[in-house]
Amino acid sequence: MGRQYTGTAGKVDNAQVAVYLTYATTAGHGVIDRELYLPQGWIDDPARCHAAGVPDQRAFATKPELARVMLERALAAGVPAGWVTADEVYGNSPALRGWLEARQLPYVLAVKCTEPLPPPSGPAMPAARLAERVPPHCWLRLSAGQGAKGRRWYAWSRLLLDRAGTPEEWGRWLLVRRSLRTGELAYYVCAGPAGLPLVALVRVAGTRWRVEEAFQAGKGLCGLDQHQVRRWSSWYRWVTLAMLAYAFLVVAATTEHARQPAPPGVIELTCNEVQHLFAALVAAPVADTSHRLRWSWWQRRQQARARACHYRRQAVQQP
Secondary structure, three states: OEEEEEOOOOEEEEEOOEEEEEEEOOOOEEEEEEEEOOOHHHHOOHHHHHHOOOOOOOOOOOHHHHHHHHHHHHHHOOOOOOOEEEOHHHHOOHHHHHHHHHOOOOEEEEEOOOOEEOOOOOOOEEHHHHHOOOOHHHOEEEEEEEEOOEEEEEEEEEEEEOOOOOOOOEEEEEEEEEOOOOOOEEEEEEEEEOOOOHHHHHHHHHHOHHHHHHHHHHHHHHOOOOOOOOOHHHHHHHHHHHHHHHHHHHHHHHHHHHHOOOOOOOOOOOHHHHHHHHHHHHHOOOOOHHHHHHHHHHHHHHHHHHHHHHHHHHHHHOO
16 A cells, blocks of 8 residues: 555565454454555545555554554444553553543553653653563563463563553553563553562563464464455455455354363364465365274374473573
8 A cells, every 4th residue: 555664574565464363262263344544645645546446534553553553343242351461552642541531441562662651650651661670580581371382481570550541440550571581571561450460461471472373373273364456345355265264264163162172182173274275175075084084183283292302492591
């Protein structure tokens, strides 16, 4: 849609940029809403918007504003939500943080090191400056959850922030993550019930990686990024179909987990394997279905062995 920053390329490039809403639980995760981001240059060019089929009433909206629209839709539809987490683009928006607090939605949002945050007393200062106040003995080694290569171990700490404007009996914190290998720091602004333990904030911060996993699976399995459209309606149709296809894989996998849990030594049925089985058994059936099912079982057993070996090696190599 224009030259703008895209996380896929990691730079400013000619690209279409969208905001997605991902829903994550312990059972599975998937993309449940989407909005195409239109730069101000498009909004200022009505003829260009008309040629692309952009609705006349569409006004400029920042990415945090689009996120708020999708959250409002999800909540209005009755989608249960315990936490909200997102990257720096959204964490650096005081308006979005204030809206979440007004709705009493706890959040863990990544912020830049330069984001000004108010301590309990005194003027606001950058997150990196506040993190310098963490005493050496106040870092805890905690896992942010399972990843493709094992548990994600980091050192974590948090500092109290000014809680003015939060709901009653709520608190605000600056959550700081430190790499055990390089010492690199990452920062999150958090708000929620005052009695929350540190491990609860860490768990939510780790859940944000589910968004990346959903994008990777949606692109690799369902063609989420393979559209070549130039019109508004075409983009929404393609992306919506890709989201529905990924939702089918997630539901099929989680249903199988509930009905027939994998025995020890075999990984649970994954979305990737559901897609392979669907292609082999339904879309273009193979002649010997029993052979394909046996192959799937063997592959999942080998993957379980490989994962166990990797976890043991990771445990030895951890700092």
